[in-house]
Amino acid sequence: MKNMENAGAVRKxxxxxxxxxxxxxxxxxxxxxxxTPFYKLERLSGELGVNLFIKRDDFTGMNLFGGNKVRKxxxxxxxAVSQGCEYVFTFGATQSNHAMQxxxxxxxxxxxxxxxxxxxxxxxxxxxRSNLLLDKIMGAEVHIVKMLPGxxxxxxxxxxxxxxxxxxxxxxxxxxxxxxxPMGGASAVGSAGFIEGYTELMEQAEKLQQDGVxxxxxxxxxxxxxxxxxxxxxxxxxxxxxxxxxxxxxVSHKDEGYPARCAKLANEALALLDVEPxxxxxxxxxxxxxxxxxxxxxxxxxxxxxxxxxxxxxxLFIDPVYTGKAFAGMLDYIRSGKVAQGSNVVFWHTGGxxxxxxxxxxxxxxxx
Ligand SMILES: *Cc1c(COP(=O)(O)O)cnc(C)c1O
Numbered sequence: 122m123k124n125m126e127n128a129g130a131v132r133k134x135x136x137x138x139x140x141x142x143x144x145x146x147x148x149x150x151x152x153x154x155x156x157t158p159f160y161k162l163e164r165l166s167g168e169l170g171v172n173l174f175i176k177r178d179d180f181t182g183m184n185l186f187g188g189n190k191v192r193k194x195x196x197x198x199x200x201a202v203s204q205g206c207e208y209v210f211t212f213g214a215t216q217s218n219h220a221m222q223x224x225x226x227x228x229x230x231x232x233x234x235x236x237x238x239x240x241x242x243x244x245x246x247x248x249x250r251s252n253l254l255l256d257k258i259m260g261a262e263v264h265i266v267k268m269l270p271g272x273x274x275x276x277x278x279x280x281x282x283x284x285x286x287x288x289x290x291x292x293x294x295x296x297x298x299x300x301x302x303p304m305g306g307a308s309a310v311g312s313a314g315f316i317e318g319y320t321e322l323m324e325q326a327e328k329l330q331q332d333g334v335x336x337x338x339x340x341x342x343x344x345x346x347x348x349x350x351x352x353x354x355x356x357x358x359x360x361x362x363x364x365x366x367x368x369x370x371x372v373s374h375k376d377e378g379y380p381a382r383c384a385k386l387a388n389e390a391l392a393l394l395d396v397e398p399x400x401x402x403x404x405x406x407x408x409x410x411x412x413x414x415x416x417x418x419x420x421x422x423x424x425x426x427x428x429x430x431x432x433x434x435x436x437l438f439i440d441p442v443y444t445g446k447a448f449a450g451m452l453d454y455i456r457s458g459k460v461a462q463g464s465n466v467v468f469w470h471t472g473g474x475x476x477x478x479x480x481x482x483x484x485x486x487x488x489x
Contacts, residue, residue, distance in 0.1 A: 188472020305347025315353020420485025
């Protein structure tokens with residue numbers, strides 16, 4: 122970690138080019154296809170009475186199934202390569218988008234992927250689906266960590282990390298260098314990718330504003346899990362002098378310490394760029410726990426309705442675990458008037474459509 126009192130600390134850069142220049146010092150693996158598309162959803166905008174735009178991070182690449190993790194992995198894998206690592210360990214649920222994208226990134230960079238995956242939904246050995254299927258096709262070393270009777274998800278996750286660290290210790294003792302990517306890629310290094318992502322959005326919004334397609338950017342909605350994406354977006358927002366309101370819809374249960382932890386992560390990511398802390402939880406973080414229930418990977422009707430709506434009105438797909446719940450939250454804000462009519466609203470599509478091909482219990486009821 123860089124010293125925050127660093128003498129050369131940059132206050133706030135002026136304009137996106139100056140922000141981009143700050144990234145030159147960070148090792149990066151070029152994995153995705155950027156910028157991802159950004160455009161107005163005409164039919165839904167008309168129906169909802171707002172100007173609704175979509176940031177298509179489901180198109181980040183590298184394989185058919187993009188998503189937000191690719192932005193983080195460009196810096197995480199860049200870091201692993203620059204440290205001369207051979208193995209990359211990471212964590213998640215058995216249908217983790219992050220785990221699958223990490224395997225893909227490792228294959229691309231010539232690193233060996235090892236996954237420790239918690240079976241929140243038990244996979245059927247005889248009918249392996251979705252991301253777990255893709256992990257196996259890519260030949261990742263997969264360790265499934267079964268939940269113990271009565272165990273909380275967070276405890277099973279901690280246990281998976283302990284198991285992986287013991288494994289890394291054995292490999293290191295044999296002279297193999299290992300890199301640990303936390304769940305969701307939510308480290309300062311990973312979050313830096315979303316500082317860049319926010320900067321990319323600013324450039325695209327400016328262009329649409331010049332073309333008269335977009336007015337002042339009022340809101341950005343996205344789904345939040347580990348918080349790495351939110352941390353990067355908060356940091357990017359501050360660094361780019363943006364006053365758009367970032368609304369982060371939870372996809373899983375989190376305790377009261379979550380906003381402060383995400384603000385801290387945002388400031389650690391800024392420190393990597395030699396920028397002083399700019400994010401304050403109280404002032405900048407706006408999260409909403411009202412749309413994820415009954416729980417992570419458990420479908421709800423709001424998400425199902427959102428999936429159907431976007432598919433029927435715009436011909437595109439969101440998923441039951443993350444983007445469906447986030448979109449449902451945004452719809453509720455718009456329909457209830459919390460977001461004023463005529464606002465310019467961005468939905469950040471973070472990917473995850475592979476969940477449409479996961480176990481039925483994850484999918485929910487998508488047909489009326
Ligand atoms: C991981 C993920 C998120 C949440 O991102 P975090 O950085 O973990 O908060 C949102 N949407 C999709 C599709 C994801 O895979």
